[in-house]
Amino acid sequence: DAKTTQPTSMDCAEGRAANLPCNHSTISGNEYVYWYRQIHSQGPQYIIHGLKNNETNEMASLIITEDRKSSTLILPHATLRDTAVYYCIVRVIPQFYFGTGTSLTVIP
């Protein structure tokens, strides 16, 4: 079962930062947090993952709280193509269980 809770939906203005929260209060010390997104009728796309430290790549930044009970995915300059469902996943080795995700709509 998914160990994460996310808001059902969010809106973000084009060009602004999109901050997507995720709660994972029961995470264990060695469990990673992963973020994927799914554009309609496609397979999920990997975005980023982390364990304790904040992470950044060309797509996004991941901020994990010190107690690891929550995290935030940041898309620094949202574009219309970032409209998708974003899934926060805590990996329960070896499986990846998906929660309900957050439907992000980027508004022109």
Add this chain to the structure above:
Amino acid sequence: GAVVSQHPSWVICKSGTSVKIECRSLDFQATTMFWYRQFPKQSLMLMATSNEGSKATYEQGVEKDKFLINHASLTLSTLTVTSAHPEDSSFYICSAYPTTGNTIYFGEGSWLTVV
């Protein structure tokens, strides 16, 4: 980036027939592959975990005799939906876990419609 390919992208079959969906990791070897199904406006539901050379592990409530999974090589896993019924119509997605690394990569998905 790592590429996972599914085939076919979409398939229509008659009720009672069987249909096979292939999942290939194109540029890496995958000891483990996962199969998911997704109904419209719902999240991905894990069906089973397949490990190369061994039997798949099915999630609770998934019929192993109906959804046959074979993982005969490090780059190929197949899902066969046997005696398909209209309620099996869904979006099926595979993912592959590289033997090195700790991220899974997804295929494009396969739409199955049973008529």
